[in-house]
Amino acid sequence: MKLLLLGASGRVGQKVAELSIQEGMKVHALLRNPEKVPSSILEKITYTHGNVLNKEQIEEAISGNDMVVSALSTDGGNVLSESMPLIIEAMKKEGISRIISVGTAGILQSRAEPDMLRYQSSESKRKLTRAAEDHHKAYNFLKESALDWTIVCPTYLPDGDATGVYRVEEDFLPEDGSKITTGDTAHFTFSLIKEPRFIKFRVGIAY
Incomplete structure (x- = not known):
């Protein structure tokens, strides 16, 4: 198994990389800033130095891989x-x-208003919706793509190690879920690398 990891320098991406390396998988990353990746990871992966917004660099990075895992953030834009x-x-x-x-x-x-997404509904506690809107657009592109996609959807995401004990639910946030650590988000994401599940679903994850 060889996977292209996008967002490998991020909080969840680094943990996905660590789990993949431990399992003996071949990891290739597209890195804009390789110096942001710990040397303990960088020494054990291959990477293309480039930008995810550059068509040629994405094509170069994706060549020869079996699947794509994206832990990209909205990056303020x-x-x-x-x-x-x-x-x-x-x-x-x-x-x-x-x-x-x-x-x-x-x-x-949204559980309260099922015809709406959570960020559009009364469930949302955030006043700013820019990041959610960007995630929504990316979701729409995947939904229309005919690819075998899964979107892991964590709620409040503090740093923390994996416990392996959490709840997941197709298309909804588990009831009364309020947080999930970066470690357990990576743990669940990695489980989907090993075993294809939740194809063409968003998956809510929380404690």
């Missing part, structure tokens, strides 16, 4: 929604069908 069409196009060109993306609980369905 529209990185997710602008990069997702490029990622999808490169995957189709390379003949890769499987992508797992780490999103946000804001794009899950």
Whole structure:
């Protein structure tokens, strides 16, 4: 198994990389700033130095891989929604069908208003919706892509190690879920790398 990891320098991405390395998987990353990745990880992966918004660099990075795992953040702008069409196009060109993306609980369905997403509904406690809107656009691109996608949707995401004990639910946040650590988000994401599940679903994750 060889996977392309996007967002490998981030809080969840680093932990996904560590788990993949421990399992003996081959990890390739597309890194804008390799210096942000701990040397303990960087020494054990291969990488393309580049930007996820650059079509040629994405195509170079994705070549030869079996699947894509994205732990990209919105990066204060529209990185997710602008990069997702490029990622999808490169995957189709390379003949890769499987992508797992780490999103946000804001794009899950609202329990109170099921015809709305959580960030659009009274369930949302956030006044600013820019990040959720970018995740929503990326979700729409995946939904229309015909790829075998899964979006892992954590709620409040403090740093912390994996416990392996958490709840997940298709398309909704587990009831009364209020947080999930970066470690357990990576743990669940990695479980989907090993065993394809929740194909074409958003998955809420919380304690």
